[in-house]
Amino acid sequence: MAKMWAGVTDGKTEKIADDFNSSIRFDCRMYRQDITGSMAHAQMLAGQGIITQTDADALIDGLSSILDDLESGKLAIDMECEDIHMFVEQVLTSRIGDVGKKLHTARSRNDQVALDIRMYLRDEIAEISSLTTALIAAITNKAEQYKDAIMPGYTHLQRAQPITFGHQLMAYAMMLLRDVDRLADCRKRMNVSPIGCCALAGTTYDTDRWFEAQKLGFDGICMNSLDGVSDRDFCAELMSAISILMMHLSRFSEEIILWSSWEFKFIELSDAFTTGSSIMPQKKNPDMAELVRGKTGRVYGNLMALLTTLKGLPLAYNKDMQEDKEAVFDSCDTVKMCLQVFAPMIDAMKANTDNMKRAAQKGFINATDLADYLVKKGMPFRSAYKISGQLVAQCIRNNTVLEELPLEAYQAYSDLFDIDLYQQIDLLNCVEKRISEGGTSVASVEKQIAYVRQSIYE
Numbered sequence: 001m002a003k004m005w006a007g008v009t010d011g012k013t014e015k016i017a018d019d020f021n022s023s024i025r026f027d028c029r030m031y032r033q034d035i036t037g038s039m040a041h042a043q044m045l046a047g048q049g050i051i052t053q054t055d056a057d058a059l060i061d062g063l064s065s066i067l068d069d070l071e072s073g074k075l076a077i078d079m080e081c082e083d084i085h086m087f088v089e090q091v092l093t094s095r096i097g098d099v100g101k102k103l104h105t106a107r108s109r110n111d112q113v114a115l116d117i118r119m120y121l122r123d124e125i126a127e128i129s130s131l132t133t134a135l136i137a138a139i140t141n142k143a144e145q146y147k148d149a150i151m152p153g154y155t156h157l158q159r160a161q162p163i164t165f166g167h168q169l170m171a172y173a174m175m176l177l178r179d180v181d182r183l184a185d186c187r188k189r190m191n192v193s194p195i196g197c198c199a200l201a202g203t204t205y206d207t208d209r210w211f212e213a214q215k216l217g218f219d220g221i222c223m224n225s226l227d228g229v230s231d232r233d234f235c236a237e238l239m240s241a242i243s244i245l246m247m248h249l250s251r252f253s254e255e256i257i258l259w260s261s262w263e264f265k266f267i268e269l270s271d272a273f274t275t276g277s278s279i280m281p282q283k284k285n286p287d288m289a290e291l292v293r294g295k296t297g298r299v300y301g302n303l304m305a306l307l308t309t310l311k312g313l314p315l316a317y318n319k320d321m322q323e324d325k326e327a328v329f330d331s332c333d334t335v336k337m338c339l340q341v342f343a344p345m346i347d348a349m350k351a352n353t354d355n356m357k358r359a360a361q362k363g364f365i366n367a368t369d370l371a372d373y374l375v376k377k378g379m380p381f382r383s384a385y386k387i388s389g390q391l392v393a394q395c396i397r398n399n400t401v402l403e404e405l406p407l408e409a410y411q412a413y414s415d416l417f418d419i420d421l422y423q424q425i426d427l428l429n430c431v432e433k434r435i436s437e438g439g440t441s442v443a444s445v446e447k448q449i450a451y452v453r454q455s456i457y458e
């Protein structure tokens, strides 16, 4: 096929080279941004007297008919074209004639593609943020439902202190809230217009870059034209925000997988979000959570791929940069799929509160509270810690728990022990005493829920 860029060469390339060079199969998804950007460009050219208003009207009408026809399915994207920019321009010229050829005045595909990606990705950010917010809402509702369900809190995956399931869930809500914030922050630096940087050096035409930027909803313009066409750090930044978000989803998934195992049995996922085994009839596998954990790897991989592609590139545009899109699009698609399945999975998840409580009773997770009891009666912490440890050892030897040890057994270690100790080591009481801000008491978790709800619904 004859190339629009045929000039010094005759534009006759090998088919294999065309296929290798072409990006239309993945950049076609930016058709709307490409057309909208071109409409603003035509309007700017007329406003500055670079083309006539009549020509601009013809361009804009032509572009808008292409958009309509693409949206309605009347016009199919020609996968033989090199990229989406060439496709739109080609259809435009075939529809409105030579005027179509004026559109590319004071513009290059280098600033055009940079514009399209920024416009495309800021919409993606909006979608990812709202899906993340929906997940935060689902987690917060679950946390409210289980704000007094006692479970063991772990460090080193060893039972440590009693907490509530609501408290544990709210930890994830806080992480995801920061992810939404990170996305908003990333948008700030992304929402700057590169159009008008042209190929690399700017242009001799008297353009109005601010007009186009404002028309297209940007907050500013790239202040150095070389940077404007070479910058892809907004992609790297978004992919890194998505990677961190996926890391959070992956940790959560890991816990969901553990908790739904027979060994824990803390939660039950709905049948609608699990799969069976083709051979073992008893299996109910947490595939969704496993896939989220698995897909985190490819999202990290995408980030690493782009950083590696960019690290040795001289200024300004290099074709290597065409590799940005598949990576960043894949990260966006992946995180959106994960979030879409995660929220309803959490919504339908049930906690086995009895099992959680039983697990909390078995691990001596009130041993710290026992030591604190003695400290509050005047004993130095280190001594209290030691006695508490000896009592735990005695329980283990006798296969019992602190709650069931008779008072005499306690008093053999210290006469500070009295009958009120049982109230002090009662699990619910242990939880309720942790009233410090951010702590596990019901009142404190309620505050966390209110804080998160206020942040997402403000």
Ligand code: ARG
Residues within 6 Å of the ligand: 023, 027, 082, 083, 109, 110, 113, 317, 319, 321, 322
């Ligand atoms: N398809 C190209 C890309 O995605 C568009 C820019 C092409 N520019 C050029 N000078 N060849 O990067």
